[in-house]
Amino acid sequence: MPLRSVRERNLATGGLSSGALNANCTSSKRSQVFTVIVSKCRISLMHVVRATPIAQRMTEEQEVFLKHIQKKGLKRTSQRDLILDIFLRTEAHLSSEDLYRLVRQEDSSIGQTTVYRTLKLLAEAGLAREVRFGDGVTHYEHNYKHQHHDHMICSECGRIIEFFSAELEAIQDAMAAKHRFHVTQHLLRIIGVCAECRRAMKDLAKADSADPRVRAKQATARAR
Helix, strand or coil: CCHHHHHHHHHHHCCCCHHHHHHHHHHHHHHHHHHHHHHHHHHHHHHHHHHHHHHCCCCHHHHHHHHHHHHCCCCCCHHHHHHHHHHHHCCCCEEHHHHHHHHHHHCCCCCHHHHHHHHHHHHHCCCEEEEECCCCCEEEEECCCCCCCEEEEECCCCCEEEECCHHHHHHHHHHHHHCCCCCCCCCCEEEECCHHHHHHHHHHHHHHHHCHHHHHHHHHHHHC
């Protein structure tokens, strides 16, 4: 090949051989593929990052509570958020002392006064409802979007049984209408002994009657 042609070829290719050119082309293609993959990964990561706040959105109860405290000129705090969260997680009739003990297990810096005041705010916001079971203590239960119900209370063990009766509700409405009485709320408490306690009492009575000393005492009492 003429020297001039070789020089022109070298100038056009930058002085690289055909093997080097092929290697460069392959490397260039790999670089393009890598760039595309990285770009796709970045897009996927952006989707993940953008989707994360959706999972962190406030629950409906949290939104209700936030609107209520804002109306009262109060601020949202981590302590109030924790108290609300623990209350909503607990399916029980809690007193302020009960809730305080649960809160202290997760954050010992929260005082009893803060728990009490927050419970009052929850009741005002319609998230909690005050209930009394005749023990001199105010208890709180879930109220937001919960069906009305009444309670049976065991006088032996303190067990609380929730129930709903359409028949009782109808009787209540009929009595109110008969007396032209406007009902704003009603609380029905039935005091008695639960099935478990009655069973335990029967078992204890059987055990006592089987004891000869008990039978002797009973016989002596009858003789008198």
